[in-house]
Amino acid sequence: MRIFADKLVDQLHRQLHSSYLVFGNEPLLVQESRDAIIATAKMAGFDEKHNFTIDNQINWNEVYDCCQALSLFSSRQIIELEVPETGINAAASKELVQLTESLHADILLLIVGSKLTKAQENAKWFKTLNQQGVWVSCLTPDIQRLPQFIQNRCRKLNLKPDAQALQMLAQWHEGNLLALAQSLEKLALLYSDGDLNLVRIEESLSRHNHFTPFHWMDALLAGKPKRAQRILRQLELEGIEPVILLRTFQRELNLITKLKSELSHTSIGAIFDKHRIWQSKRPLYSSTLQRLEFAQIRRLFRGLNKAEISTKTQYDDSVWPLIAQLSLEFCSATPAIFPDLPIQR
Template sequence: MRIYADKLTEHLSRQLQNVYLLFGNEPLLLQESREAIQHIAKEQGFDEKHRFSIDNSLDWNQVADCCQALSLFSSRQIIELELPESGVNAAIAKELLALSSLLHSDILLILVGSKLTKAQENAKWFKALSAQGDWVSCLTPDIQRLPQFVQARCRKLGLKPDPEALQMLAQWHEGNLFALAQSLEKLVLLYPDGQLTLVRLEEALSRHNHFTTFHWIDALLIGKANRAQRILRQLEAEGVETVILLRSIQKEFSLLLRMHQQSKLMKMAQVFEKNRIWQSKRPFYNAALQRLSVAKIHRLLILLTQIELTAKTQYEHSPWPQLIQLSLEVCKPEHEIPFSTAFHN
């Protein structure tokens, strides 16, 4: 069964499975999920824990021995396996499939990995292991789901944010859930009554949101101009190299042009599959393709080249104002905003 990390505690209170597959890109959720499983397992007699990092030097016989070297006097054991960042290759897949046949009621397996791919989800090893337990999704909540995520954590701690405070908590901690957890613990101590308002938050907290280039790209694709500008301002304040941003958006423009061309020959679902676009990202690209014509993308590429020339040759001029203008023009439908002549010297 697939469950979300924020629902794991509820599931654990009903039943402890023999296998937990923790996959995602959010360190806080991965850590909390591990701790929650281990806490319940210890209460049920799983007193020994063996942790292995999977790499070329791992002796899989040691893992198998943990499953087989049990007697009437042995305690129940937790085996924790951490997958490499590069994912599961054929050799690892073979060992995991073999391991699935060795598991029994006195072994609890926790497998930890980064974001799960569609190929992994359909692999024999994954199906064999997931059939014996739960797959826990530990992905970072997106901006639409983040307020709901923050609300749930507040509820657990007895905090009662009003709508404005909830929105501010989400905005200030986007991309930094460790800081969110610390901030909520601080608020519990500062305000025993649990009531959270904008005034109280501003008095108690500073901003902890951490944006990346990927956040900016997503905002551009979906056409959220204000959000794109806010992200850019923070990236500038953090000293992010403009060349990184330019290369990233150039790659997206090239992808959009290719998808426009492919859409003439095949259905959009096939276009997404061909370009390996994640299901969760398809609404972003749909929005961009509907808003940005081929002609407009070509004009945006020209502006992009001009910004790159500024960044690499005109050191006395900051390219950030041009990047902000480019963001605005990417986000607006073509008929709403004329292309600025501010780029032309």
Template sequence: MRIFADRLVEQLNKQLHPTYLIFGSEPLLIQESRQAIQKAAFAQGFEERHRFAIDSSFDWNAVYDCCQAMSLFSAQQIIELELPESGVNAGIAKELLSVSEMLHSDIIFVLIGSKLTKAQENAKWFKALANNGCWVNCLSPDIQRLPQFVQTRCRALNLKPDQEAVQMLAQWHEGNLFALTQSLEKLALQYPDGILNLVRLEESLSRHNHFTAFHWIDALLAGKAKRSQRILRQLEAEGVESVILIRTVQKELTQLLNMANQIQIKPIGQVFESYRIWQSKRPLYSAALNRLQARKIIQLLQLLAKIELLVKTQYDQSSWPLLHQLSTEICLPQVKL
């Protein structure tokens, strides 16, 4: 069973599964998921907790010893296993399969890792564990899901934001869920009646949104001009090195040019497969390829080369105005002659 992290408590109230697979890129959701499972397990008598982090020198015998501790005097256990940042290699996969065969009713097994790849979802070790448990998705909510996420958090704190307040909270805290949680707790204390509107938000909070170069790229691919400019202004204000953005957008434009040439002779789905484009990202690339012809992409790469030359030779001149120009031109709809 697969659920989003914000539905985990609801699921735990119905049933405690023997296995939980917590995967994603959002630290707050991972932390809260772990705590929710611990609380639910403790309430059902799982009083002993063992926590392991896998590294190159990890001794799997410690995990096996916990799994084999079955007797009338053994406490029910929670075993937490953190995967390395590099993911699951062949050796770890083999050990996880072995562990899956040793689990029993006196163990709640929790596996924690970063965002899953398609190959990992289809791997034997993952299926062996997922078949007996719950896969908790801890990815950061995107800009479409974030307002609903804000509303759910507000309800839990008896806060009653109007629609404008929800949108503002989402915009101000995009990419920084820890700050969102802190802001909502502050608002709950400051306004006991729970009513939130723009006036109260502006009086109480400062902006906590945290954007990365990848947020900017997604906005560019989608052709969202206003959003891309807002993100770029925020990155500039945070002191992000322009060369990082140059390198990131250069990679994307080069890939788009190659893809634009290939879709002339291949189905677009086949092109996406060859570049390993995630299903969730394909609408963004489709939008960019519908908007930008090969000739236009070449012009954008030429402008990018001009920006890079400026960065490397004209130290007294800012490259940000040209980056804003590039951002605008990438988002412009294609003019058909």
């Protein structure tokens, strides 16, 4: 059974399951989910806790011993297994499947790790444990869901942001939920009445948003030039290497070229399935395919090539203005005219 992190507390109030799979790319949600499960388990009498990391040094016999060394007077136990960034290999997968056969009412299994890949979701160990317990998805909320996410957290702290304050909190903390949690706690201490507006937020907080090249690319695919430019400026301030953005852009353009070429003889659904486009990303690619023509795509490729050459040879000239211009062209339904963009013909 899969639930999202914000629904976990309600689920724990209803029932404590024998196993929990806590995975996601948002450290704050992973930590909060883990703590909530452990706290609830301890209230249910799971007094002992054992922690293991699933790496080459793990002693699986010690894990099995936790399940078997029970007596009439033994405490109920929590077994926590941490999954490293490298994931779970075939040998560990086999051990996990075997471990499920040793679980019983006095054992609570908690497995914690970063965001799962599709291959991991389809692995036998994961499917087996997911059928028996709860999969807690701890993914960072996107910009559309972030305001509601913030509103829910504000409600728990008796904070009452107005619409503008909520939007500013979302813009200032996108991609950095840990900073968001700290900011809301600070605001709750500063303003006992809970009322939040633009003035109070600007006086009390500084920007904590953190973007990645993927945020920027999603804004480009969505055709949102203002958001793309805002993210690009933040990435420049954070000192990200321009070549990382250029390679990300080139990779997406290559994919878009393939998708558009295949549209003439294949349905768009079949094309998305073939290239394993996530369901959540399909509307973005659909709008991009309708917006961009091949001539525009070729122009963008030439601009990216020029930008990459510039980063490697023209050390005194900033390539960021060119990247910004290419971003605008990508978001535009028609080719943009930039007098200082050399690739225009």
